[in-house]
Amino acid sequence: MSKEQIKQLIEGRIHEDGLMETGVKGVQLFRAINPVPCAPAVYEPSVVAIVSGSKEAVLEGTRYVYDSNEYMCCPMSMPVKAGTSTASPDTPLFGVYIALDPRVMAELAMDMDNAGGVLQSNKGSTGLQGIRLARWDVAFTDALLRLLQLGDSQTDTAVLGATRLRELYYAILKGEAGIFARQAFGAGNAIARSITHVSSNLDAPISIDDMASRAGMSRAVFHRKFKQATTMSPIQFVKSMRLNNAAMKIAGGTTVNEAALDVGYVSASQFSREFKRMYGQSPRQWGESQPVPV
Known part of the structure; x- marks a missing residue:
């Protein structure tokens, strides 16, 4: 009831x-x-x-x-x-x-x-x-x-x-x-802290070695534990976080260049290439065709 x-x-x-x-x-x-x-x-x-x-x-x-x-x-x-x-x-x-x-x-x-x-x-x-x-x-x-x-x-x-x-x-x-x-x-979850740092600093350079260092792990151990926790490698995770955030910004009316800069891309052409590779459309086409997800 x-x-x-x-x-x-x-x-x-x-x-x-x-x-x-x-x-x-x-x-x-x-x-x-x-x-x-x-x-x-x-x-x-x-x-x-x-x-x-x-x-x-x-x-x-x-x-x-x-x-x-x-x-x-x-x-x-x-x-x-x-x-x-x-x-x-x-x-x-x-x-x-x-x-x-x-x-x-x-x-x-x-x-x-x-x-x-x-x-x-x-x-x-x-x-x-x-x-x-x-x-x-x-x-x-x-x-x-x-x-x-x-x-x-x-x-x-x-x-x-x-x-x-x-x-x-x-x-x-x-x-x-x-x-x-x-x-x-829980106490001591270095992977969760690492993810929080990444999601809060997408506009800054993100190094996998720095992520591993922040977690107090070697690169190899960090990579294994990160994939166990998220199903993705650290590199895949960072790229997906950046591109998904950018896609949401563009769908919400942010310009392509602003969205790219907001999520840490210095090169607009690199951003457009990676965006199209992931979503099958250019960022501009995306902004014209996609609703904001509920």
Whole structure:
């Protein structure tokens, strides 16, 4: 019943396509009644919960389709293709986007470790990292409902928002994606810190040797562990992050030259070559033909 209450609550609050703020930092409702084909996007650390319709994300050839049965957990910044090809007025997409605050998630992971909490494993895991789907369990559903119910009162939202969000984070860490998320936010995860550095400094030169050094690993060890964590080599990851960010900027109206500079390309011709090689269109053609992904 709680999931149906969440659906009714969202449907009653958002009346046009796009994202809507809830008043709790990092928590947004969204709606789509028109299909959006898969397009380059960057998933920041987040959980996306769907209550009607379905979404899909593609990471290095692996397709993740999730709906009201499973939520999507992405604890590290990931370059993906994402969309919702089935949305229509008859089958609208409704859901919630929850940004994961690294500091709060790390604190909770540490508190759980210190308390001796045992997180359940995802027996259906393929071993691939980057994105994980997890079933809606009772704790997650109830915590999400309690969080969204705050929207009925501005005062409740201001006073209790951070507490209810922390409760939802805890439910995520205890759920099917718990171990996966703890690997990203737990103490000593050098790969996650390396990804955070890359995603925050795309406009600066990025050296794989520097990434390895920041992680305190040799280049060979860093390369192996990075690919285990993301399914991509460090070089592939940096290029995908840059080009996906640029594609999103161009689709949003940024000029091609500005987008190239924003993501660290000095040579416009190199940017255009690599962009066309990845997406099959020139940056200018892309900007004219692609919608901004939901």
